[in-house]
Amino acid sequence: MHAAHKNHDFEPKIAAFVCTWCTYAGADLAGTSRMQYPPNVRVLKFPCTGRIDPVFILRAFQKGADGVLVSGCHPGDCHYMAGNFHARRRFAAFRQLLDFVGVDLNRLQFSWVSAAEGGKWVEVVTGLTERVRSMGPMREFKELELEEQWSGKVDTPELQEAYEAIS
Amino acid sequence: MSRIGVFVCHCGENISRTVDVERVAQAAARLPGVAYATDYKYMCSDPGQSLLKKAIAEHNLDGVVVAACSPRMHEKTFRKAAEATGLNPFVCEMANIREHCSWVHEDREEATAKAIDIVKLMAARVRRNRRLAAITVPVTKRALVIGGGIAGIQAALDIADAGHEVVLVEREPSIGGHMAQLSETFPTLDCSQCIMTPKMVDVANHPKITLHTYSEIEEVGGYIGNFQVTVRKKARSVDMAKCTGCGVCMAKCPQKKIPNAFDKDMGTRPAIYVPFPQAVPNTPVIDRENCTYFKSGKCGVCAKVCGPCAVDYTQQDELVTEQIGAIVVATGFDLYSIEPKPADSPIQGYGEFGYGTIPDVIDGMTFERLASASGPTGGKILRPSDGKEPKEVVFIQCVGSRAREKGISYCSKICCMYTAKHTMLYKHKVHDGQAYVFFMDARTPGKNYDEFWRRAIEEEEAVYIRGMVSRLYQKGDKVVVMGSDISVGIQVEIEADLVVLATAVQARKGADTLAQKLGISYDKYNFYSEAHAKLKPVECATAGIYLAGACQGPKDIPDTVSQASAAAAKVMTLFAKDQLEREPIVARVNERFCAACFACKKVCPYGAVEEKEIRDRQGNLIRVVASVNPGVCGGCGTCQATCPSKSVELDGYTDEQVMAMIEAL
Numbered sequence: 111m112h113a114a115h116k117n118h119d120f121e122p123k124i125a126a127f128v129c130t131w132c133t134y135a136g137a138d139l140a141g142t143s144r145m146q147y148p149p150n151v152r153v154l155k156f157p158c159t160g161r162i163d164p165v166f167i168l169r170a171f172q173k174g175a176d177g178v179l180v181s182g183c184h185p186g187d188c189h190y191m192a193g194n195f196h197a198r199r200r201f202a203a204f205r206q207l208l209d210f211v212g213v214d215l216n217r218l219q220f221s222w223v224s225a226a227e228g229g230k231w232v233e234v235v236t237g238l239t240e241r242v243r244s245m246g247p248m249r250e251f252k253e254l255e256l257e258e259q260w261s262g263k264v265d266t267p268e269l270q271e272a273y274e275a276i277s
Numbered sequence: 278m279s280r281i282g283v284f285v286c287h288c289g290e291n292i293s294r295t296v297d298v299e300r301v302a303q304a305a306a307r308l309p310g311v312a313y314a315t316d317y318k319y320m321c322s323d324p325g326q327s328l329l330k331k332a333i334a335e336h337n338l339d340g341v342v343v344a345a346c347s348p349r350m351h352e353k354t355f356r357k358a359a360e361a362t363g364l365n366p367f368v369c370e371m372a373n374i375r376e377h378c379s380w381v382h383e384d385r386e387e388a389t390a391k392a393i394d395i396v397k398l399m400a401a402r403v404r405r406n407r408r409l410a411a412i413t414v415p416v417t418k419r420a421l422v423i424g425g426g427i428a429g430i431q432a433a434l435d436i437a438d439a440g441h442e443v444v445l446v447e448r449e450p451s452i453g454g455h456m457a458q459l460s461e462t463f464p465t466l467d468c469s470q471c472i473m474t475p476k477m478v479d480v481a482n483h484p485k486i487t488l489h490t491y492s493e494i495e496e497v498g499g500y501i502g503n504f505q506v507t508v509r510k511k512a513r514s515v516d517m518a519k520c521t522g523c524g525v526c527m528a529k530c531p532q533k534k535i536p537n538a539f540d541k542d543m544g545t546r547p548a549i550y551v552p553f554p555q556a557v558p559n560t561p562v563i564d565r566e567n568c569t570y571f572k573s574g575k576c577g578v579c580a581k582v583c584g585p586c587a588v589d590y591t592q593q594d595e596l597v598t599e600q601i602g603a604i605v606v607a608t609g610f611d612l613y614s615i616e617p618k619p620a621d622s623p624i625q626g627y628g629e630f631g632y633g634t635i636p637d638v639i640d641g642m643t644f645e646r647l648a649s650a651s652g653p654t655g656g657k658i659l660r661p662s663d664g665k666e667p668k669e670v671v672f673i674q675c676v677g678s679r680a681r682e683k684g685i686s687y688c689s690k691i692c693c694m695y696t697a698k699h700t701m702l703y704k705h706k707v708h709d710g711q712a713y714v715f716f717m718d719a720r721t722p723g724k725n726y727d728e729f730w731r732r733a734i735e736e737e738e739a740v741y742i743r744g745m746v747s748r749l750y751q752k753g754d755k756v757v758v759m760g761s762d763i764s765v766g767i768q769v770e771i772e773a774d775l776v777v778l779a780t781a782v783q784a785r786k787g788a789d790t791l792a793q794k795l796g797i798s799y800d801k802y803n804f805y806s807e808a809h810a811k812l813k814p815v816e817c818a819t820a821g822i823y824l825a826g827a828c829q830g831p832k833d834i835p836d837t838v839s840q841a842s843a844a845a846a847k848v849m850t851l852f853a854k855d856q857l858e859r860e861p862i863v864a865r866v867n868e869r870f871c872a873a874c875f876a877c878k879k880v881c882p883y884g885a886v887e888e889k890e891i892r893d894r895q896g897n898l899i900r901v902v903a904s905v906n907p908g909v910c911g912g913c914g915t916c917q918a919t920c921p922s923k924s925v926e927l928d929g930y931t932d933e934q935v936m937a938m939i940e941a942l
């Protein structure tokens with residue numbers, strides 16, 4: 111089994127932001143059906159794609175992801191009725207922004223995987239992994255991170271003070 | 278949390294076969310915030326749970342990660358175990374290293390590395406978890422049943438018999454649904470009216486049931502245990518309290534030529550009418566579109582002849598609001614029509630069958646009315662075109678069903694059985710007649726079902742032809758049926774007197790609109806979706822809403838009644854408690870930061886965000902902020918991702934928790 115793996119000299123890291131009702135369950139189904147796919151994906155579970163803030167995607171790229179997958183319920187099937195519609199609208203705008211700042215959009219994929227689509231989960235993850243592998247590591251944001259050394263937290267004393275002043 | 282315990286499960290060999298669990302535990306022990314890590318063969322077993330509890334006490338743990346199967350499998354188990362030691366259940370999380378790792382990878386090195394990463398992510402998350410308090414809400418012990426077919430009737434009676442109040446809302450002037458239209462029912466051939474009407478009367482007389490007929494759901498608000506439902510009672514033009522059901526108005530109404538929909542337009546009815554003689558309630562309604570008085574202001578006969586002066590032309594629609602704890606949806610089905618469909622519909626009509634223009638090509642429900650003793654022909658099988666008794670009848674199964682090219686790929690489930698029934702009813706009434714059936718295959722699973730079908734062939738001499746019909750056309754007074762018999766590989770042509778199509782069972786028109794009001798999901802055919810295909814067949818994913826009958830998918834009466842009773846049992850389980858506990862995954866507004874833009878209010882699919890006024894001690898308004906009603910919030914988190922000032926946060930999925938996980942990628 112190592113053979114297949116050894117052929118590659120780059121193993122991309124894929125962050126998958128998924129909703130718990132559809133895609134997480136779909137990935138579970140791939141497991142119970144013993145389907146096989148590359149081990150590069152790390153799943154982060156959310157109640158709904160509606161909860162996924164575009165900032166998470168930027169942050170994931172910055173923190174070492176070479177590819178990001180966002181996946182939720184099919185339109186009309188959202189457990190929360192409309193969360194995925196809001197997500198879709200939000201991400202449509204966000205993609206353009208990413209494009210503008212120079213991120214190759216091939217590193218970012220949006221998909222719909224239902225709880226019944228174990229096979230589709232495998233397809234999507236495998237496809238994205240292979241594509242990102244062929245693109246090589248994502249460097250731009252990581253370098254930025256090293257330069258700035260920003261902790262990502264907003265709890266500096268200055269900010270705290272500013273907040274206190276508000277109310 | 279700074280003293281986290283990590284428990285790595287072997288799951289027998291399900292995990293340990295591909296993941297080196299000991300190494301995962303060793304790596305976990307070195308993670309920030311982790312105070313203890315171990316591995317065990319079966320964490321979910323009794324000894325496994327004891328081990329967890331003991332470790333929490335001994336090592337003074339304040340957070341738990343169980344690296345095992347999917348949280349969808351055992352999250353509840355481990356949270357309960359953690360809670361038993363006095364820990365807050367929401368600081369216990371699962372790292373899914375089975376479904377998402379050991380089962381989907383073969384390489385031990387890679388799988389182990391991934392498992393360590395998964396544990397790392399979850400440990401980072403648990404470090405930022407907060408202790409959440411379960412939310413309790415009171416339960417209103419009053420059920421709403423939508424739809425008064427056999428499903429709704431059964432559910433309403435069961436719940437009411439258990440001593441709870443029920444509000445039954447039916448769109449038509451009478452309850453009964455499709456079953457009231459049937460002649461005799463498979464597999465026992467008992468008369469549908471005879472078994473149905475007593476139940477309808479029980480509903481009307483039950484002290485616990487409030488019946489709203491000729492009514493529709495206008496608006497649904499609230500949540501499990503606490504719904505507010507507004508019902509529109511359409512103007513009947515007859516005062517139900519005064520009407521005695523004598524029927525004089527119907528007899529005297531001069532406007533008698535209106536096609537009777539209950540009889541599939543074969544007979545006629547007056548403008549003031551009850552849909553059928555056994556209607557419940559037995560109070561007429563005026564069909565205002567066809568009433569002379571409403572059209573021209575002349576007539577008014579019914580008001581004049583009505584003894585108790587029940588007719589009231591000025592009646593208006595009335596809105597009533599009901600407080601409800603649980604909802605059973607039982608709105609049933611529609612039958613597919615072979616007529617051409619509007620361009621935007623994915624479902625096609627049947628041009629090859631004449632698009633419904635050949636008078637002696639009818640559907641199964643029309644045949645039921647012909648065969649019914651209370652039908653337009655008094656139970657004689659007479660064809661619509663000339664009223665003659667048909668001697669050769671062709672039945673065609675799967676019209677619209679299992680026909681991907683027509684837009685429907687599912688099996689309608691009931692047609693094989695009712696077609697067999699139709700051939701029998703026909704033979705019982707026309708002894709020298711011959712029935713032919715075109716079928717793809719006979720699907721007769723069910724108690725005594727296959728025996729029933731065999732009887733149609735062996736005793737009632739129905740000729741079953743395995744094959745499809747490609748065309749129907751009128752020739753003189755015959756309908757020519759051109760089909761194929763694939764078992765012998767020949768073309769067949771039959772000159773029939775009557776053709777009966779077993780058309781597909783479809784979702785109700787407007788099922789999607791009702792679903793949106795209720796906040797429940799539906800499939801691509803607009804059938805309502807159950808929460809789990811196997812284990813939650815009557816629950817909707819939306820808490821407190823249950824499904825019964827054909828609104829969820831094609832069903833016969835036994836299945837419908839079983840599901841209705843199951844839905845009723847679920848409602849009773851809910852009503853057994855005075856207070857409900859729900860997961861505290863709800864959004865919370867930080868009022869200090871809220872900029873009052875109300876972007877959250879616009880996106881919230883539950884309408885959970887309210888505008889809250891903040892006043893000083895003197896009562897002067899200082900400002901208005903957003904506020905989330907935790908009872909209504911569904912917990913999707915859309916508001917949080919939308920809020921430009923980051924002032925609303927979803928408990929359990931805070932930015933801090935998510936960022937910590939991303940950091941640990």
Ligand SMILES: Cc1cc2nc3c(=O)[nH]c(=O)nc-3n(C[C@H](O)[C@H](O)[C@H](O)COP(=O)(O)OP(=O)(O)OC[C@H]3O[C@@H](n4cnc5c(N)ncnc54)[C@H](O)[C@@H]3O)c2cc1C
Pocket residue numbers: 423424425426427428429446447448449452453454455456459461462463464492493494607608609610611612641642645691695698785791825826827828832833834835837
């Ligand atoms: C031709 C034919 C023959 C059949 N023969 C048999 C048989 O012999 N044996 C057998 O077991 N089964 C038979 N069936 C199946 C049987 O009819 C169904 O199983 C049964 O009627 C399903 O009941 P239901 O209550 O789910 O739906 P329905 O009977 O459709 O009742 C639904 C009710 O809800 C009401 N409603 C709809 N929308 C709304 C709304 N928005 N608000 C309020 N009310 C609403 C409707 O007016 C209706 O009263 C036959 C079906 C057909 C078509």
Ligand code: SF4
Pocket residue numbers: 526529530531532547548549563564567568569570571576577578579580
């Ligand atoms: S008023 Fe309308 S319903 Fe009454 S008798 Fe005249 S036509 Fe019939």
Ligand code: SF4
Pocket residue numbers: 863864877880881882883884885886905909910911912913914915916917927
């Ligand atoms: S979490 Fe979802 S349901 Fe709750 S208030 Fe926010 S948008 Fe509404």
